[in-house]
Amino acid sequence: MTEFLLRRLASAVVLLLAASFIAYIMLYPAAGDIARNILGENATEAQVALKNHELGLDQPVVVQYAAWLGKAITGDFGSSYFASQPVLKILQVRLPVTISLVVVVTLLTGVLAFAVGLLAAVKKGWIDRTLQVLATLGDALPAFIVALFLVTVFAIQLKLFPATGYTDLAKSPVDWARTLTLPVIALTIGGVAGVAQQVRSSAIEVLRHDYVRTVRSRGLSEKRVILTTVLRNASVNGLTTLAVHVVGILGGAVVIESVFALPGLGSLAVESTSRTDLPLILGVVLAVVLIIVIVNLIVDLVVAWLNPKVRL
Numbered sequence: 001m002t003e004f005l006l007r008r009l010a011s012a013v014v015l016l017l018a019a020s021f022i023a024y025i026m027l028y029p030a031a032g033d034i035a036r037n038i039l040g041e042n043a044t045e046a047q048v049a050l051k052n053h054e055l056g057l058d059q060p061v062v063v064q065y066a067a068w069l070g071k072a073i074t075g076d077f078g079s080s081y082f083a084s085q086p087v088l089k090i091l092q093v094r095l096p097v098t099i100s101l102v103v104v105v106t107l108l109t110g111v112l113a114f115a116v117g118l119l120a121a122v123k124k125g126w127i128d129r130t131l132q133v134l135a136t137l138g139d140a141l142p143a144f145i146v147a148l149f150l151v152t153v154f155a156i157q158l159k160l161f162p163a164t165g166y167t168d169l170a171k172s173p174v175d176w177a178r179t180l181t182l183p184v185i186a187l188t189i190g191g192v193a194g195v196a197q198q199v200r201s202s203a204i205e206v207l208r209h210d211y212v213r214t215v216r217s218r219g220l221s222e223k224r225v226i227l228t229t230v231l232r233n234a235s236v237n238g239l240t241t242l243a244v245h246v247v248g249i250l251g252g253a254v255v256i257e258s259v260f261a262l263p264g265l266g267s268l269a270v271e272s273t274s275r276t277d278l279p280l281i282l283g284v285v286l287a288v289v290l291i292i293v294i295v296n297l298i299v300d301l302v303v304a305w306l307n308p309k310v311r312l
Helices: 001-031 035-040 045-055 061-073 087-123 123-142 143-157 173-207 208-219 222-259 263-276 278-306
Strands: none
Touching: 001 061, 045 263, 061 087, 061 123, 061 173, 087 123, 087 222, 087 263, 087 278, 123 143, 123 173, 123 263, 143 173, 143 222, 208 222, 222 263, 263 278
């Protein structure tokens, strides 16, 4: 297991480096005249040239990236061109919001999807058919449509939850939960349908195997057989799908955070991209990739524990 963990950590480091390099190369041609954007239209050419030299933007792109990477390794991600604040300080404010959203949605999606998928595989009949219909609807409905419906009904009309804003967990756990309830529901619906389908298919396949009948022949209760043998062997595909779904959660967070006015990475990505704030964009990219890497690492470890063959 230690060797498996080290391989995954090495892959994570390579992924972070590759993501930052690709992002930097792709953003550079689209950057435009950053110095002009910072100084304004009334700035002289001499002032623009001086600002470009000050920011290092007059250097070749590879040299710029190498200089940024050298500082980033030490924990210095530079300062925002427009906010005049260190990127790390801005991320420290925005990151907890997105992490809260991703963690709660992932856990809720996993619990509900595994419960529904197993139930459909075991009971079949109308429960299975209902899952198929709900899965299709869940995939077809965009998260922002669900979000607008939830805001209109539960926030504006019924006034059960706040329509916008975010409360830090440390300040008030109750208000934190209330501000995240509607965004979490909006992001969870589609994910539950997709992951439950994978769990259902895997569970049906496992139930056909001879070793399940062997376990049943030992006199174990059906509940214990389902929760140990079937769940353990059917979890791999479900967990893998759940890990992939985290990318969709982060993508949906861009829209959901805008709908609910949540000060997270999604809204920050839109703001920084619209202003071509390169240091801030790279900070957001690394933060997002890091979240994905950590989630995938946790899933890989769980899958390796469930199925030792994966470690090879």
